[in-house]
Amino acid sequence: MEIMSEILNRVSADSFLETPIPEESLQNILNAGRIAPSAKNRQPWRFIVLRDPLLKEKIKDSAYGDERFSQAPVAIAACTTNIGYRMPNGELSYPVDLSFAISFMMLQAEHEGLGSSVITTYREDEIKKILTIPYSMKVLMMLLIGKTEKNGDREIRLPMDRVVSFDHW
Secondary structure, three states, rough: OOOOHHHHHHHHHOOOOOOOOOOHHHHHHHHHHHHOOOOHHOOOOOEEOOHHHHHHHHHHHHHOOOOOOHHEEEEEEEEEEOOOOOOOOOOHHHHHHHHHHHHHHHHHHHOOEEEEEEOOOOHHHHHHHOOOOOOOOOOEEEEEEEEOOOOOOOOOOOOHHOOOOOOOO
């Protein structure tokens, strides 16, 4: 089981082709998010899958006109169902939990030969209204998925010795 190639090849998509995503690939991606780890196994997520072009166009307007919503065949709204749960250190768990789920989805998308991009800049109140998300829930991020023409090379990453130390700072 080799995963490093997906990790090394994944980049945020700058644009998408309008090619439909195979249903099996979409189900695999959603399942990857479903089985992701979460604090105390609370699984505080709900994923709203958007395929309707008119709906994605409305979401695009709430995302400051991000054209990728018009291009990507699938957008996924990652919502939390448990805003109040805090980890023992007092930090809210849902940002970490949903980040795990979205990361798993992005890696599975790469494995399926698809590109992805996370969107966190949007007017949440408008998104919630469009998607009829209850007021008590939070839309933490949106994930766009689709075929891409690879948008260039991965940006340069810091070397290991700059980001990793052992046993002390």
